[in-house]
Amino acid sequence: MSGREPILNLPRSLLLLCGAMILVHVARQLVGPDTDIWIIAEFAFVPARYSAPSEWPGGVPALFWSPLTYAFLHGDSIHLLVNLFWAASFGTPVARRFGTARFLLLAAVSAVAGSVAHYLVYPGDAVPMIGASAAVSGMTAATARFAFEPGAPLGGGGARPSAYFVPAPPLLALLANARAAFFVLVWFGVNLLFGVQSSLIPGVEGAIAWQAHIGGFVAGLALFPLLDPVRRLPG
Template sequence: MSDFPPIPRAPRRQPVFNLPGCVLAIAALLVLVHMVREWVLSAEQDIDVLTLFAFIPVRYHLPEFGFFSETGLGPRLWTPVTYGLLHGDWAHLGINLIWLAAFGTPLGRRFGAVRFALFYAVTAAGGAAAHYITYPEGMVPLIGASGAVSGIMAGAVRFTFAPGGPLSGQSRGGSSAHQPAHTLRQGLGDRRVLMFVILWMGLNLLFGLGLDMPGMEGVQVAWQAHLGGFMAGFLLFGLFDPIPRAAYRP
């Protein structure tokens, strides 16, 4: 018999990207779309992409106006979602990817791929709706994942501060991303949630007053789409959440 202790097993190698597959898939799609637009398409072809897939409010009022005349009904149906796959430049894309990774990770683990993708689409549409309400005859194409990312942020806020959630400071065992979420009443009654919502709303109102983000000076920020996506995510979270609610105790 050997007196030597058993050789310890090497620790498991940690994955390079510790993100849910649904978040990685959407991030990869956003990067791929931008790569094709930047490095493959000509300027004329990219204009066609914007015409077909960016959200342009005036399209719903003047469908036969100018270069909108060739697009038909289709873009009026899908552009409230597909605009969230397009970006102005790499900085715009990079900022959205950072926020997507930060807030999409706990939400993706909770929702799973199908619910997460549907939530992304619905909150993107919420952002487009808010933009349309404020600019019903706007001709400037709306692009960017910010509306959907804002909705994902709002969805994460609904459960990350709840008891046992990732930011609650109250461990209950198991995955913190699968603890029961706040109800709307509980969420708005939680000072941390309320402060987060107020700060987010206030920051976007500053964008509306002309505040520039570092590295994006002079870029027009569609702050209404941010607010619309956030409100859609905060209010509609319960329709997508697969985790049963805890009993409410005021």
């Protein structure tokens, strides 16, 4: 039967990114504990690495790749599934709008921005930070920049192809939209709450790097007009 919707009706760029995270997680389950510990030490983001890079696996080169590679590592399957679900929900609109190259650039820069925010708060911390939450936060922020406009996915446009290409307003005009402003406010509130009380999230042990989430979200808000291929509404 022709014309059927695919089971995974997600943009190719998002499938590529999520597939990479799944493959990395599965591979880590197949190696021994010692190798997995080495992978975390080599590719996770560790602020203390910048004070003494020679004391960490990867040395100086890891100073450059770890602000990005940490996003492909997850603490457990629940951690991974939460990020995959959030990416599928709020990464899809911006992935359809941006196309592959711009979307992957958004995700990468948001991940790096998250690591920078984490470093600024905990410059000497030796606890590895892992997870794609900062990258997903950047996707969420970019989607919020246009998704609440009339005719957009969350503005009555649904999943129609044209809904993903509605012109976006300037940032200040976005915040004048009550629904968009409420979404941003709730997002910050939830992240601050979970940052203080991480035990509220099932399956999560230890502190949540909420500063990295905020770094990624702010990067998504700021990057959107630079990457957006759609001509925006006048201010």
